[in-house]
Structure formats: C-alpha cells, structure tokens
Amino acid sequence: MQIIVVENYEEMSLRGAEILAAVVKEKPTATLGLATGTTPIGAYRELIRKYENGEISFRDARTVNLDEYVGLDGSDPHSYRYFMQDQLFSHIDIDLSLTNVPSGVAADLAAECMRYTKMLAECPQDIQLLGLGSDGHIGFNEPGAPFGGHTHVTDLAASTIRDNARLFDRIEDVPTRAITMGIADVMQAKKILLMANGKNKAEAVRAMIKGDVTEACPASILQRHPDVIVILDREAAGLL
Numbered sequence: 001m002q003i004i005v006v007e008n009y010e011e012m013s014l015r016g017a018e019i020l021a022a023v024v025k026e027k028p029t030a031t032l033g034l035a036t037g038t039t040p041i042g043a044y045r046e047l048i049r050k051y052e053n054g055e056i057s058f059r060d061a062r063t064v065n066l067d068e069y070v071g072l073d074g075s076d077p078h079s080y081r082y083f084m085q086d087q088l089f090s091h092i093d094i095d096l097s098l099t100n101v102p103s104g105v106a107a108d109l110a111a112e113c114m115r116y117t118k119m120l121a122e123c124p125q126d127i128q129l130l131g132l133g134s135d136g137h138i139g140f141n142e143p144g145a146p147f148g149g150h151t152h153v154t155d156l157a158a159s160t161i162r163d164n165a166r167l168f169d170r171i172e173d174v175p176t177r178a179i180t181m182g183i184a185d186v187m188q189a190k191k192i193l194l195m196a197n198g199k200n201k202a203e204a205v206r207a208m209i210k211g212d213v214t215e216a217c218p219a220s221i222l223q224r225h226p227d228v229i230v231i232l233d234r235e236a237a238g239l240l
Contacts, residue, residue, distance in 0.1 A: 001228045003209065005237045009197045012231050013042025016129070016195050019229060020047060021056050023127045023191070028060045033128030033186075034088075035066050035139075036080045037164075039195050040129060041087055048091040058094040064120060066130075066139040067180035068104040070153060078168060078175075079104065102151065102179040109153050109179060117150040120185050128189035132196040135159045136204045136217035140180035143216050149182035183221055192225055197233040205232060206239040 006012050020043065023030050050056045065080060074081035081101040089099055100119065106112035130138050135157060142157045156176055165171040196205055208219040222228045
C-alpha cells in the first residue's frame, strides 16, 4: 500500500486525477471504477480540465460506478447517476452507453445485483476509485459486510445517513438503502485509488492502514490488495 500525504483537498484532487488519467493514457479502453460523494469532485474537475486541454480522451473508456440509492432513478438530482452526469460525464467525450451505474429502481433488485456482479466479472476495473466513510466503509459496504460479498442491497448505517445528509434538504430525505458493489467486486480491480480528506476521516484512516484486517472496518481489506494508492490530506493522516 502506497501512502501519499498532501497539504490539502486541492492537492489531493490533482494527484488523484493524475493517477486516473495515467491509466486512461496507457490503456484508452480502460474500465474505470468510479465513486460519488464530495471527495472525488475535485479530481473529476481536473479530469475535465485535462480533456478540455486536449491532454486526454475518454471516448473508448468504460466506467462502472460503486453504488446507487435504492428508490432514486437517474433523473433525481440526488441519485448517483445524476451526480456522474453532472460532475463528469456531460463534460467529456465518453460514450454514455459505456457508463454503468447500478439501478436503484430495478423491478427486481436481486436480479439487478446478479446482473451487475456478472458485468463486473466480465469487465474488471483497471482502476477503482474509492472514498472512505467515517466508519471505515467503502462503497456502501458498511461495517460487518463480508469480504467475499458481491453486489447487494444494504441498509445504510446511521452514521452514513448523517454523513450524507449534507447533500439533502433534510436528514429524513436521505434514502436508507442502497445497491452497492461488494467488497469482492472492489478487490478484483487491478489498481485501487483511495482518497480521504478531513479530520473526521482520521480514525477510519488509522484503522484502515494500521488496524487489524477485519470486517468491522471494511476498508482494512485493502491491506491485502497488491496495488493500492492512498492519498490523504494532513488532517485525514493525523492519527498515522
């Protein structure tokens, strides 16, 4: 595991975008595992800048997103499909038919989970971008999620709902369930890039890097992956 500590969010975003861009430049048909939330927004802005400057093209790339809220379709501004359109896809030359986000409104969620797991197995991620929950979750794999699990529907922990409430008008509006890649789906990626910033992530960062590998801290499994880069600002790295 390679640990990179930077001064602030802006530097974290720049370094993260450089790593993602390098994968696409080396392999234009790369499959990019993408994440949502506030952590990757700066990196996505930098990727857009690189595209606009002619440094990179995404026209042959494929994307697979980690997760989606159950009950929200892609037209809902709080959905992760909408987020990806707004923060990245609409600003680059990617073929939207090659972008994949789990459906939170599928008539049969169990079948959707099986479909997504099969797709990931057939098209594994060349790089998977991750954020880190304050409780150590990755994707929506909350503490206790099995390391061998695949795409599934999960109930969100109270801490996750609180963390995500900043993106909604009221905490009551935050969905309580999500469909998410399983930890086994994440770990199949050839390379993993995790970014975390802020003092509220420091304890989870310490547990992920220095703690035991345990399902109580889902991110701790990354200790067993052969190619992980972790970029932290100084506050997130404060307990290392």
